[in-house]
Amino acid sequence: MIKNKKILVVGAGGFIGGHLVKKLLENKNLITAVDIKPKEYWFQDYENAINHYSTDMKEINNCRKVSKNIDYVFNMACNMGGMGFIENNKAECMQSVLINTNLLIACKENEIKKYFFSSSACAYNKSKQQDVFVEGLKEIDAYPADPEDGYGWEKLFSERMCRHFMEDYGIEVRIARYHNIYGPFGTYDGGREKAPAALCRKIINAKKNDEEIIEVWGDGKQTRSFLYIDDCIEGTLRLFESNYSEPVNIGSDEQVSINQMIDIIENISQIKKLKRDYQLDKPKGVRGRSSNNDLVKKVLNWSFKIRLKDGLKKTYDWMNSEISKHGSNISRFTKS
Ligand code: GDC
Numbered sequence: 001m002i003k004n005k006k007i008l009v010v011g012a013g014g015f016i017g018g019h020l021v022k023k024l025l026e027n028k029n030l031i032t033a034v035d036i037k038p039k040e041y042w043f044q045d046y047e048n049a050i051n052h053y054s055t056d057m058k059e060i061n062n063c064r065k066v067s068k069n070i071d072y073v074f075n076m077a078c079n080m081g082g083m084g085f086i087e088n089n090k091a092e093c094m095q096s097v098l099i100n101t102n103l104l105i106a107c108k109e110n111e112i113k114k115y116f117f118s119s120s121a122c123a124y125n126k127s128k129q130q131d132v133f134v135e136g137l138k139e140i141d142a143y144p145a146d147p148e149d150g151y152g153w154e155k156l157f158s159e160r161m162c163r164h165f166m167e168d169y170g171i172e173v174r175i176a177r178y179h180n181i182y183g184p185f186g187t188y189d190g191g192r193e194k195a196p197a198a199l200c201r202k203i204i205n206a207k208k209n210d211e212e213i214i215e216v217w218g219d220g221k222q223t224r225s226f227l228y229i230d231d232c233i234e235g236t237l238r239l240f241e242s243n244y245s246e247p248v249n250i251g252s253d254e255q256v257s258i259n260q261m262i263d264i265i266e267n268i269s270q271i272k273k274l275k276r277d278y279q280l281d282k283p284k285g286v287r288g289r290s291s292n293n294d295l296v297k298k299v300l301n302w303s304f305k306i307r308l309k310d311g312l313k314k315t316y317d318w319m320n321s322e323i324s325k326h327g328s329n330i331s332r333f334t335k336s
Contacts, residue, residue: 001027001237008032008070010057010103011077012049013042015186016118016178019229020074020236021046034066035077041332043185058098063106072240074116075103080151081192083217083283086122090150100158104165114172116240117162119247121179121289122152129286132221132257136292139177139247148285159247166245174240179251179291183229183311184318190334195258196226200316203265204323206274213275217282220259225290227252228311231304235296244299251291252304264309268316 007024011017013035021033025048033052035042046052055062057077067073078096080086086093100117107115124137125146147156155177162173182196189201195217202214227235227250235250256264259276266273297303322331 002029002072002241003027004029005071006030006032006069008034008067008073010034010073010075010099011118012052013037013039014076015043016181016229016232017074017076018042018044018185019183019233020076021049023233023237025049032066032070043333057103058095060102060105063102064109067103067106067110067112070110070112072114072116073103073107073112075100076118078118078154081187082194082198083285085192086148086151087283087285093151094154097154097158101161104161104171107171108165108169112171114174114240115162115165116174116176116236117158119155119159119175119177120152121177121249121251121291122148123156123159123177123247124152124289126286129289132223132288134223134288134290136225136255136290137249138292139249139295142247173245174242175245175247176236176239176250177247178227178232179249179289180224180226181229181232182226183315185333186229187333188319188322189331195224196261196312196315197319199258199262199265200312200319201323203262203269203271203274204316204320207269207271213277216258216262216276216278218258218284219278219280220262220276221257222284222286223255223257223288223290225252225255226261226308226311227304228306228314231306235300235302238300238302242300248296248299249291249293250296251293252308253291253293254308255290256308261308261312264312265316268309268313
């Protein structure tokens, strides 16, 4: 585990970045934490973080400033969200290319030793995700390139930018393709939430308000694999410390349909079975997506540990208490 290093985490105010900083601080690293959001909207507080900045990393001079005297950089920053956000904000999503590009240039100038880029399963070719029961996506399935429009193109292009900075300038890079990460301290409302949080929220609210029906985007038969945040952080840190510089899936082996995930959340909440209002005109994304984990098992000797039902229970309990605290007021988890 990395210890006593000077580490810059960009996107530290977000969901995965927040959990990553917490873990790195536990291991006595010196953290510079950066996010575009004002500090009061960061998803987690860190009493021991040495430096924190609310600044826009699309600007190269900000990248230059915060990457001085740093050993390692984790780029966890992008303008993103679940399907409801990325389908309707493609130009916004693609502008995150400026964060990664300017940060890499600054890292080259400041002689950073190692750089991590958080990519996504959205980088994969769409034609391989047209059926409900698909084989897990292998890393080679990103090419020929036909990723998710907007957000996925940004991720695929940025992966390649990392690769060329390594080849041409010798910066060591590590690239994870995350498969729908979920858990406590994530967005659950406001339009950027992904399916696990959105469906937990709908079921919590149905229970509170004694409602019998929830809205579900699509027909509920679409499939995904979801990875709990603690597994994501462990996989990320193992990858960072490995010698492997090509993109690797960080995902779980459990492929479920959205209907199956709703069944699991209903069991957790102990609510009676809800009616499902399938909304076919809402953003649906690909029909089926899951992670093939052969490569990650081989190069990192790592596999997910937390079963979906256990991860969803922790997520549900956390959200239940947040929703009770905030009621209908806007919480910081609605800002991404
Ligand atoms: O939003 P998401 O989790 O993103 O949606 C998964 C599926 O769940 C979609 O088919 C969506 O229509 C369905 N769904 C049903 N009801 C709801 O209330 C709801 N809200 C949401 N959000 N979805 C609902 C994601 C990207 C991420 C990230 C990951 C990587 O795509 O949005 O930014 O990169 O992929 O795996 P998803 O899995 O399509």
